[in-house]
Amino acid sequence: MQVVECASYVAGPTGGLTLAQLGAEVVRIDPLGGGHDHRRWPLAPNGESYYWSSLNKGKRSVAVDLRSPEGQDLVVALITAPGPDRGLLIDNVVGRSWLGDNALRTSRKDLIHLRVQGHPDGRPAVDYTVNAGVGVPQITGPEGADGATRPVNHVLPAWDLITGVSVAAGMLAALHDRERTGNGAFIELALSDVALAGVANLGWLSEAELRGGDRPRHGNHLYGSFASDFATADGQRVMVVALTEGQWKALQTVTGTTKVFDALETALGVDLHVEEERYHHRETIAAILRPWFARRDLDQAGAELDRARVLWGPYRGMADVAAAHRRGGHRVLADIELAEPGQPGAAATPSTSITARSPLRWNGAYGEPGESPVLGRDTEQVLTEVLGLTAPELAGLHDRGVI
């Protein structure tokens, strides 16, 4: 399948990336000189965006003057090119009538067009406004008086990433349907709907309604069960989880606290084998376990936890993750070359970037991550291949500043 992508920032490009890494050919359209996100932080030493290059790797890059009617016609022709594997568009465009679904569908009736939106009525929104609007920052952060007033925004653009993968699923479902029925589809997907569905499907809206207000913040505890973070003797930190009865028994055994908790159950008249009770007594449980972690370095604690089959994981900084990658620790990660041409007359300044393969491993193997994109590199090739443009026609487009 050949998908055209006219989208910026995280959600739409993640949709195209997911499809590209699943084997689709993705043709990304950008304005000449790049869109708003082309130099988005973080930047490599050569000035390229680690962000843009990672999210758009493995795609072909077409750059066109999107304000010129001639450029717009080229883009519409690419989107609506004939063939069973073509006629697939991802966009997040607002207010460009020439890219409206009705307009496009006059050129190809069975177009599959997925539009990423902010709100379902078309108003703009971004991950951070959407997250504020569904109540997640209000229940994030330390419990108690300290953190009671100011919301804690997430750093990870989670709703963008979920939306991006949903784009890929929607496109594949629509293609599957078109192959059977011949019908195209106009699919809209609003970031705010993804967030509302996310919290609703976890049961959180029902709960807030039942409770008549937000649940309190729980810091690094896990709602409704037991999990907490603990500091180790060497200043490291671990996250420990006891969701199931087996995990809870293992945690007591390795920390030598089985009899303490037996006695505590008697004293308090509770059964800590029930996960809700572990949740209610989370602070007491954590306080009893804390000294065990405080007396061990991370390596020692980890070895003992592993032997006892406790569900746990260390906190790692991103620099540690990158260092582990250098030691070959994470096969899903890969390095790609960034080698955008320098300014006219200047040499290209290569850098590399740590990026990722698809986490979907097919028959035991990770796929290729995809090559780093170079803005506009594939414009002529794509226009020739898909639209059959000739060399003189391409030269004319250049002369007129369209490509």
Next chain:
Amino acid sequence: MQVVECASYVAGPTGGLTLAQLGAEVVRIDPLGGGHDHRRWPLAPNGESYYWSSLNKGKRSVAVDLRSPEGQDLVVALITAPGPDRGLLIDNVVGRSWLGDNALRTSRKDLIHLRVQGHPDGRPAVDYTVNAGVGVPQITGPEGADGATRPVNHVLPAWDLITGVSVAAGMLAALHDRERTGNGAFIELALSDVALAGVANLGWLSEAELRGGDRPRHGNHLYGSFASDFATADGQRVMVVALTEGQWKALQTVTGTTKVFDALETALGVDLHVEEERYHHRETIAAILRPWFARRDLDQAGAELDRARVLWGPYRGMADVAAAHRRGGHRVLADIELAEPGQPGAAATPSTSITARSPLRWNGAYGEPGESPVLGRDTEQVLTEVLGLTAPELAGLHDRGVI
């Protein structure tokens, strides 16, 4: 397509839910009496799990004694039933050899089998341990000395949700491939790989390596551009974003601060039209804007921001979101009936749950959310339909405690 799901908690069931809402028939297999997640919080007044019922709605529920060889044989027969739309399995099983891919594939060579894992080597992990391991909690939360030491875990199980939607995309891609080539696939998807890919694709690992350490926390600011939260006169709070030059101009105009920032640019010798410079001076910008918000109630501020086309959103608690749903404000949300039979002899105790439709709107319309599941309700029907079991055979299975 008919997908069999043997998975618990969030990721696998979200995959099945996504497919069900895209039109697939999903048959969910549970142990008799329900799995570990069957009563996961939050709970409805009737004791049912809002969480389990929302994540598993629209699926058929088959409950089988998974420890009995006869029960295992039934499950394998459902998974490997013939037909072009069957032979599709989602699981997150660890250590059950009878559900191993090799074993299953002896019964159906072209099986599409997607296994959700913790780590790619099969070790268990959950969202909270994985998130700790990729460094997100370490860069989340207030900037400065207050929050410098203790990581801030996210509350939203973001990696679970991303993994879940990736399951759906992977299954659809594999089915598309099987329809063309006849080949099945064994696809593995580790939660930790999803998280590593997520942070790598945003360029964050490259940046941490380049910097030689984690970036500092930024509270509710946006890294590399300008966004911040502001309190309004009535104790509400808004998130305001100025990523693009147009958004930045609109924000200055509505708050009447254009000349202030002009003068500040001169005084500091910086150009705040460059988003990186807005990031560097985020505290100063926020401090200059703060009084404007502090003097207006949320309604007034919102109306003015909207008129000026500022990109912003209010912080809402989840109870507010539920209340907005009661006023018809969110079409992606829907109510479903929870009506699990009570204990033997007791009446069923109906409740309702706020749940969600698919955020993917097809040709302008939201789909149905799907009915609430009832554990084991569809066992006999599915065994009859898919495996052709007769009434006496079903009665025998009942008598032997297999179903």
